[in-house]
Amino acid sequence: MPKDHDKDVYPEPPSRTPVEDRQSSLPNPALILSKLFYYSVDLPVTTFRDIVEGIQSGKKSHYYHQKFRRVPELTQCQEGDYVCYYEAEMQWRRDYKVDQEIVKVIQERLRACQQREGPSYSQNCYKELQQFEQVSKAFQSRYGDLGAYASARKCLMKQKERMMAEQQQA
């Protein structure tokens, strides 16, 4: 087996953050600024919040996320059954909203990753990048250019066009 590279020439980075070992006697500006921020902003805000929560203690009301039942989709409706059309349309609109939020969450993850990694994001955030690409491609192909007056019918017609294009290619 070939020899491994010389570990002393390219030392691996330390696995734990090393303890700071200050040599200079100058004051640390980061420490000063953080203490300043703490006393001027953090402490008053936290005490105010604690006072308010003390006033509000007990009798907390709750709010819930609404759960919707699944109804038959547009493809499963009889022709001329306008009530079924309406329910399918409303379900499609809710799903559209949910998908928009999903895309926003993935975007937020990518943004956070890029902020963390800095200049080397294209290498370190590979998973997030792939996920974002996949999700945005899927969103674009399904809901892409439907416009402001998007509806379930238009989405279905777009899907039909997509399937026809795929069939022509194959």
Place this chain on the structure above:
Amino acid sequence: MVGMSFLRTAAAFTARLNPLKRTCQASNLLSRTVARSEQVVVRHGSHGKRMFIIKPTDFYDRRFLHLLKYYIILAGIPMAALVTFVNVFIGESELAEIPEGYEPEHWEYYKHPITRWIARTFYDSPVKDYEKMMALIQIEAEKAEMRQLQLEVRRHMREKGDGPWFQIQTLDKNLIDHSPKSSPDN
């Protein structure tokens, strides 16, 4: 440029013509020679000489701004106080899982207490709105179906002629007076 120098010469000429009417003349400002006034140093005990400053009226502007501020603050302060009290003493709701077998009321899906109050007092539940819309759609669908059926029935009745529609009432046959044609020799 030439016009300016022409104006200046004309101003100097008019200045020379009547030396008595010198002050506050437009030509005085145009000409390079300005009437020298003797400047006297005067010390007042107050903020200086009272001037009657001539400027366009700002009465209407100031009145408008005053009224604007007044009416905004008139409603603004009670609303701000109300919202502050609600936020401090009642506070927002917390997110929780829906307990088993419990159907939350439609206002319990909102976070802020004022939104909850509005949804509870003024708005119908979204389920009710949904059902109302579906009822309207059902009514319209039934109306459309009725109209289509009516057209179909019309077509059939016109074609076949054995239905109650498209019947033209003729006179009773018993009313016909056959007497002119009853005997052949009339």
